[in-house]
Amino acid sequence: MSARPTLATIAEAVGVSRMTVSNAFNRPDQLSPELRERVLATARQLGYAGPDPGARALSRGRTGTVGVIIDAPLTLAFSDPAAVQMLHGVASVCELEKLGMSLVPRIAGTDAELVKTALVDGFVVYCVGDDDPRLDAVRARHLPYAMIDYEPGKAERTVNVDDREGARRTAQHLVDLGHRRFGIVLGWENPATSVADALASMQYHVDRERLAGWSEAMQAAGVPFGSVPLASAPGFDRAAGRVAGGKLLDRADRPTAIVCISDLMALGVLEAAAERGVAVPQQLSVAGFDDIPAAARAGLTTVRQPHQEKGAAALRLLLDTTTPQASVLLPTELVPRSSTAPSP
Structure with missing residues (x-):
């Protein structure tokens, strides 16, 4: 197999310097149109596609x-x-x-x-x-x-x-509707069984802020936030929300309201409720976070953020x-x- 053509290969074939070939690709104003076209034509004949983009970026100090x-x-x-x-x-x-x-x-x-x-x-x-x-x-x-x-x-x-304020308003909305028995749906299989454990293990600023916002409104209404049940499942999609929601809905003390870390998870909770014959919103209220397009189609209460x-x-x-x-x-x-x- 023939060696990959280089600037030097092209320069030898055209009978010009290596710098002239380089100028043909990088500084065309330095050459006459006729000479530049002769260099480029030879490059095409030899199968040379042009200077390596990584090397070009390094020489310019900028990639764009x-x-x-x-x-x-x-x-x-x-x-x-x-x-x-x-x-x-x-x-x-x-x-x-x-x-x-x-x-x-x-x-x-x-x-x-x-x-x-x-x-x-x-x-x-x-x-x-x-x-x-x-x-x-x-x-x-x-x-x-x-x-x-x-x-x-x-x-x-x-x-x-403002994740915390958005979450606080969600919980306050549910409190104002008379809810006192809550459940929380998180993503990525959080092993925590209590709010304190969840906060201690959370690696994401967004999760901590939303949990804190829900806590502010619930505790102000006399809801012992530390005893609010949590549920999660692997992933961060509808399927995960359906599994996590099912865990809460299968409890003997089933929540009347579930707040979710995201809309995708909340849509999964709606599916879990439908599978169990739990009517939304008559028997269960569900709220998400994000206001993705599917949230409006599902009639999901949520928090809109400017993605x-x-x-x-x-x-x-x-x-x-x-x-x-x-x-x-x-x-x-x-x-x-x-x-x-x-x-x-």
């Missing part, structure tokens, strides 16, 4: 690409409605700034390596846990980065929504070289729908 680190497999970036909208926000700013976007997913065993080798100018980091090994890899790159859904003060640039603006705001912070430290807190909005009603 932003990395987006997500805390899930790559398929979730295209299937989870909240993630899709966040990425849309990042992409909208990329288009304005003429930048590319590279996704860096979670892949067991190679998480940090993907960060170390990513050809990017900076990172937007979306909803990762406190102990995520990729954070050390990001910091070791000495590139700018902005965190979404991460505790303010623990990074120079953070973008969050697209989270992504856009994070990239704007990343690109703003005049403000090295900034924390953005976006508002949330309670959206009552038909899945909640007065306590039976």
Whole structure:
């Protein structure tokens, strides 16, 4: 098999210097149109596709690409409605700034390596846990980065929504409807059986804030939050919500209201209720968080958050070289729908 053609190979074939060939690809204004076309034609004949993009990026000190680190497999970036909208926000700013976007997913065993080798100018980091090994890899790159859904003060640039207030309003809405027997649905198979244990083991800022918001409203109404039952299941989708919801609905002291960490989980709880013949909202109220499109179709009471603006705001912070430290807190909005009603 013949060796891969190089700049030197082309230079010899054309009878020019290696620098002249390089200029034909990288600085065309340095050559006459005729000479440049002769170099490019020879390159095509020899099967040379052009300079290596990684080497070109290193020589320029800039790639023109932003990395987006997500805390899930790559398929979730295209299937989870909240993630899709966040990425849309990042992409909208990329288009304005003429930048590319590279996704860096979670892949067991190679998480940090993907960060170390990513050809990017900076990172937007979306909803990762406190102990995520990729954070050390990001910091070791000495590139700018902005965190979404991460505790303010623990990074120079953070973008969050008011998760605590959104959750508090949800619980207050249910309290005002007369509910006092609650259940909580979490994701990712949280082994905790009590609120205290859940808080101690939670690695995600978003989870802690939502749990704290529910706690504020329930405890103010005299509900002993420490005894509110928790349920979870592997994953963070409808199937996980159906399993976790089933655990709560199969209890002898079945809740009259269930608050869920996300809309996808809440939609699964609605399915679990339907399977058991539990009428929503007559016998059970269910509330989610996110206001994904499917929530409106299902009549799900939820908390609306600006997913697209989270992504856009994070990239704007990343690109703003005049403000090295900034924390953005976006508002949330309670959206009552038909899945909640007065306590039976």
